Amino acid sequence: MRIFKEIQSIQNWCKEQKVQGRKIGLVPTMGYLHEGHLELVREARKHCDIVVVSIFVNPTQFGVGEDFEVYPRDFQRDSSLLEREQVDAIFAPTAGEMYLPDFSSWVEVTGEITAKLCGASRPGHFRGVTTVCTKLFNICLPDLAFFGQKDAQQAMVLEKMVRDLNFPLQIIRVPIVREADGLAMSSRNVYLDAEDRKQALVLNQALEQAEKAIRDGERDAGRIKQLLQEIIGSSPRAEIDYAEIYDAYDLADIQQIDRKVLMALAVKFGKTRLIDNRLVEV
Amino acid sequence: MRIFKEIQSIQNWCKEQKVQGRKIGLVPTMGYLHEGHLELVREARKHCDIVVVSIFVNPTQFGVGEDFEVYPRDFQRDSSLLEREQVDAIFAPTAGEMYLPDFSSWVEVTGEITAKLCGASRPGHFRGVTTVCTKLFNICLPDLAFFGQKDAQQAMVLEKMVRDLNFPLQIIRVPIVREADGLAMSSRNVYLDAEDRKQALVLNQALEQAEKAIRDGERDAGRIKQLLQEIIGSSPRAEIDYAEIYDAYDLADIQQIDRKVLMALAVKFGKTRLIDNRLVEV
Numbered sequence: 218m219r220i221f222k223e224i225q226s227i228q229n230w231c232k233e234q235k236v237q238g239r240k241i242g243l244v245p246t247m248g249y250l251h252e253g254h255l256e257l258v259r260e261a262r263k264h265c266d267i268v269v270v271s272i273f274v275n276p277t278q279f280g281v282g283e284d285f286e287v288y289p290r291d292f293q294r295d296s297s298l299l300e301r302e303q304v305d306a307i308f309a310p311t312a313g314e315m316y317l318p319d320f321s322s323w324v325e326v327t328g329e330i331t332a333k334l335c336g337a338s339r340p341g342h343f344r345g346v347t348t349v350c351t352k353l354f355n356i357c358l359p360d361l362a363f364f365g366q367k368d369a370q371q372a373m374v375l376e377k378m379v380r381d382l383n384f385p386l387q388i389i390r391v392p393i394v395r396e397a398d399g400l401a402m403s404s405r406n407v408y409l410d411a412e413d414r415k416q417a418l419v420l421n422q423a424l425e426q427a428e429k430a431i432r433d434g435e436r437d438a439g440r441i442k443q444l445l446q447e448i449i450g451s452s453p454r455a456e457i458d459y460a461e462i463y464d465a466y467d468l469a470d471i472q473q474i475d476r477k478v479l480m481a482l483a484v485k486f487g488k489t490r491l492i493d494n495r496l497v498e499v
Numbered sequence: 500m501r502i503f504k505e506i507q508s509i510q511n512w513c514k515e516q517k518v519q520g521r522k523i524g525l526v527p528t529m530g531y532l533h534e535g536h537l538e539l540v541r542e543a544r545k546h547c548d549i550v551v552v553s554i555f556v557n558p559t560q561f562g563v564g565e566d567f568e569v570y571p572r573d574f575q576r577d578s579s580l581l582e583r584e585q586v587d588a589i590f591a592p593t594a595g596e597m598y599l600p601d602f603s604s605w606v607e608v609t610g611e612i613t614a615k616l617c618g619a620s621r622p623g624h625f626r627g628v629t630t631v632c633t634k635l636f637n638i639c640l641p642d643l644a645f646f647g648q649k650d651a652q653q654a655m656v657l658e659k660m661v662r663d664l665n666f667p668l669q670i671i672r673v674p675i676v677r678e679a680d681g682l683a684m685s686s687r688n689v690y691l692d693a694e695d696r697k698q699a700l701v702l703n704q705a706l707e708q709a710e711k712a713i714r715d716g717e718r719d720a721g722r723i724k725q726l727l728q729e730i731i732g733s734s735p736r737a738e739i740d741y742a743e744i745y746d747a748y749d750l751a752d753i754q755q756i757d758r759k760v761l762m763a764l765a766v767k768f769g770k771t772r773l774i775d776n777r778l779v780e781v
Binding site: 224228232235236238317319320321322323324325326327328330347348351352355356358377378380381382383384385467 | 506510514517518520599601602603604605606607608609610612629630633634637638640659660662663664665666667749
């Protein structure tokens with residue numbers, strides 16, 4: 218397994234792979250890997266000749282007062298995990314390597330798709346995500362890029378960016394991986410104390426019950442939103458950032474559940490903000 | 500020579516070329532080709548195995564009230580000229596092919612480099628240029644992309660975009676091609692009536708005399724700017740949009756001419772806006 222720190226060297230290496238006709242899979246991560254990330258890697262391993270995992274805690278996607286400085290990092294552990302998954306290369310640049318002092322070029326997806334949900338709660342977040350992914354795509358030249366369904370809006374935004382700007386690659390979404398008790402895996406789960414960890418189960422429970430209500434015939438989006446809020450509200454420690462139901466393709470508002478919908482949650486437990494979601498097609 | 504109208508088909512074709520180890524040169528144009536464009540093509544022919552010329556009058560780089568609708572177009576003539584230059588492929592998409600109805604992704608270089616000169620006169624122009632060039636780069640997968648020094652600020656902005664976003668390609672600037680009497684070649688020269696055509700020579704004359712003044716020892720940027728304005732002002736039909744001298748790398752303001760500088764002009768003759776420029780290194 219190769220470990221690259223410099224843009225130029227991995228870009229040259231990836232160019233060589235392409236000339237040899239090899240299919241490159243990229244798994245962009247911020248490190249502190251869990252089973253969710255490893256599922257992305259395994260999916261990439263299945264479909265590609267070369268698997269590249271990037272580990273980069275990207276400063277431009279964190280807002281003021283967010284957890285950039287304290288975001289958990291453990292490169293040694295990450296690289297052993299990736300070696301075990303037979304990854305071909307890790308790309309782990311510094312922030313200074315990725316953003317030169319006079320950096321000033323941005324990629325932005327505009328419209329409802331970035332204005333709602335995490336786009337509303339975290340101004341500038343998706344601009345940071347689309348910009349860094351543009352850079353990673355240009356550096357690693359993937360044929361396929363793998364993202365978790367856990368960050369549903371991120372996957373939607375990147376799919377739109379790839380479509381609008383004609384990146385020569387395909388985004389592959391990989392299903393959410395959950396702990397045995399249903400909590401969606403996240404590097405941020407490490408922040409939770411024992412009581413928050415217990416109460417955080419309410420996210421998946423709310424999504425499950427809301428899906429069941431839809432399956433049982435409920436078609437009123439407003440009532441599903443209310444149900445989500447009630448169930449999450451039953452946890453005394455949960456502070457809802459959003460609990461919404463939108464069109465799963467473009468986050469358009471819906472009244473009636475008559476197409477594929479995304480139920481999306483962001484809930485704070487103390488300082489820790491967790492997200493979860495579920496797609497339902499009727 | 501292949502003619503492609505569809506993104507998917509030329510992107511697939513370019514991918515095949517790359518797998519075969521061929522070096523692709525891209526010459527992005529808005530058509531209505533003149534010797535300046537053909538110089539770009541010849542330069543590409545010299546350095547690349549495959550030369551792709553795009554012909555696309557890009558609506559997103561024109562402002563309200565600009566000449567998008569009347570911009571000259573002549574595909575038959577353009578394609579014969581390119582065939583003669585042994586171009587391998589033309590990419591000539593429609594606006595609808597390039598911009599789907601829900602298009603909403605933009606690439607923007609921010610800062611002085613896009614705020615000054617044409618960035619000030621034509622708000623949104625460079626956002627349109629960087630967005631369409633991102634698309635063309637992603638579609639045609641060039642190793643080298645050729646741009647004219649005539650659009651000096653455009654070349655600077657694209658070089659910055661490529662550097663900041665790590666596009667796997669190099670921008671090659673090709674010197675300005677001039678008519679025998681010194682007028683810089685431009686598709687927009689066709690708009691000029693006989694009298695404007697004569698008076699438009701003042702642009703190159705101003706640049707020549709300003710360069711001579713620098714070579715003769717003038718180091719005060721303000722005085723050079725004044726000289727440019729005086730010479731252009733001597734033409735009764737010329738209406739100055741800008742006549743400036745800046746740092747040639749980033750368009751920073753300068754007082755003293757102690758590095759490589761860009762003298763840049765935009766001047767209207769009636770409804771026709773012409774640009775010209777000259778780099779001077781002391």
